[in-house]
Amino acid sequence: MxxxxxxxxxxxxxxxxxxxLLIGVAPVTIGLGVAWADGSWxxxxxxxxxxxxxxxxxxxxxxNDYYDWKKGADGPERxxxxxxxxxxxxSPGAMRAAILALSLLIAAGGxxxxxxxxxxxxxxxxxxxxxxxxYTGGPYPLGYHGIADGFAFLFFGPVAAGATYYLxxxxxxPHLVVAGSAPGFYSAALLSVNNLRDREGDxxxxxxxxxxxxxxxxxxxxxxxxLVGALACAVAFALMTRRPACLGALAALAVALPALRLVYTxxxxxxxxxxxxxxxxxxxxxxxxxxxxxxxx
Numbered sequence: 325m326x327x328x329x330x331x332x333x334x335x336x337x338x339x340x341x342x343x344x345l346l347i348g349v350a351p352v353t354i355g356l357g358v359a360w361a362d363g364s365w366x367x368x369x370x371x372x373x374x375x376x377x378x379x380x381x382x383x384x385x386x387x388n389d390y391y392d393w394k395k396g397a398d399g400p401e402r403x404x405x406x407x408x409x410x411x412x413x414x415s416p417g418a419m420r421a422a423i424l425a426l427s428l429l430i431a432a433g434g435x436x437x438x439x440x441x442x443x444x445x446x447x448x449x450x451x452x453x454x455x456x457x458x459y460t461g462g463p464y465p466l467g468y469h470g471i472a473d474g475f476a477f478l479f480f481g482p483v484a485a486g487a488t489y490y491l492x493x494x495x496x497x498p499h500l501v502v503a504g505s506a507p508g509f510y511s512a513a514l515l516s517v518n519n520l521r522d523r524e525g526d527x528x529x530x531x532x533x534x535x536x537x538x539x540x541x542x543x544x545x546x547x548x549x550x551l552v553g554a555l556a557c558a559v560a561f562a563l564m565t566r567r568p569a570c571l572g573a574l575a576a577l578a579v580a581l582p583a584l585r586l587v588y589t590x591x592x593x594x595x596x597x598x599x600x601x602x603x604x605x606x607x608x609x610x611x612x613x614x615x616x617x618x619x620x621x
Contacts, residue, residue, distance in 0.1 A: 329413045339408045339419075341385045346604040347480055347514055348381035349374070350507035350611035355488025357615030358500065364493040369440055373488050376433040376449070381480075383426045384456040388467070390419045391460040395468075396529055405597065427453055441491045448487055455479055470534045473512045473546075481508015499564040503614060506557035506573075510607035513550035516543050517587060517603060521596040547587050551580055554607075558614055570617035576610035 329335065352374050359365060393409035393416070408414045414422075434449025455475050459467050466472040485504025490496050516534070519526070520543040523535040535543045555574055562570040583599035583606070586592050592599075 329411075335408050335413045336422075338406060339386055339389055339414065339422075340382045341405070343601045343604050344385060344514065345378055345381050346608040347507065347511050348377045348484075350510065350607045351481055351484035351504050352377045352488050353608070353611040354503050354507065354615055355485040355500065356492065357611075358503065358618055359489050359492035361615075361619045362493060366440070366492060369437065369491050372433055372437055373491055376430055376437065377484060377488075379426060379430050379433070380452050380456055383423065383430060383453070384459055386419060386423050386426065387456055388460045390416065390423065391465065395460075395465075437491060441487070441494075445487065445491065448483065452479060467533065468531045470532050470537050473515050473534065476511040476515055477505075477508035480511035481505050499561055502557055502564060503561045506554040506561075506610060506614070507607055509550040509553040509557070510603060510610070513547050513554075514600060514603050514607075516546045516550065517583070517596055517599045519543060520547075520587065521593070544587055548584065551577065551584065554610060558610070561614065562617070565618065567618055567621045569621040570614050572617045573610045573614035575613060576606045579606040579609055 330338070356365075356370050356373070389407050389409050392407060406413075409416060409419050430453060431449060434446060434452075438445040438449070455466075458465065459472055459475075466475060482501045482504035485507065486496050486500050489500045519533040519535040520540060522531075523533070523540065523543075526533050527536045534546065555577060558570060558573040562568055579602055583602035586595055586599040586602075589595070
């Protein structure tokens, strides 16, 4: 029997997975903050860029919810938060309708932004929609074959930050690629925690995630490497821009340390859900501190 259905608002909030949305905010924050400091700012473009970034993350979550249910990957024994399609709280038809509506909304936002950024923004919008679908949908779902981490790094890292800056300035400088790579590392770290938590269930359902293919030790190394990579980006960005205050972003590590301890805890299981939230929060704090260091020096 499924648990009692929460309110409609609560159901759709769970489907959107609010804790993961901070990952989508971080690269946009960096792109907008650096552009503002560099003297270029359009509030309407900034608002639409942020909205599209958040909606792409929500879309990926809804598609994941639907296709994991369809492929039988979400079972009653899962350790993560409830998935609304699997629980029967949202019908498959209603989820497909929500996915279509959200895709059209993102496409419309991308078209509006393309009036400012031209064809590259249209191409990026299309690529983002395609990745959101291919993560768990299509004939060769990336998440089921252990190759989604690299795409997450790109789309929620240097691509998102660089496109945000480009829409404000018409430029795509190398230091934005470096700064934008930090939230990309955080995005990959988030996936590594998710895959570590679900390793046993994914193995039973046939998902060949990195945790299934390479084991827990590898996932712990990947998570650690992603955090180190993000911090290295802060150092490189500070050196490239000659703004040492950007090193304040290193303080975000304090938020990630409890998550790191959980990742290294044997058989942490459902406790890794807390590590997901702490990793997302650390990514947002990192983006704010890096941007503030650039703005006020």
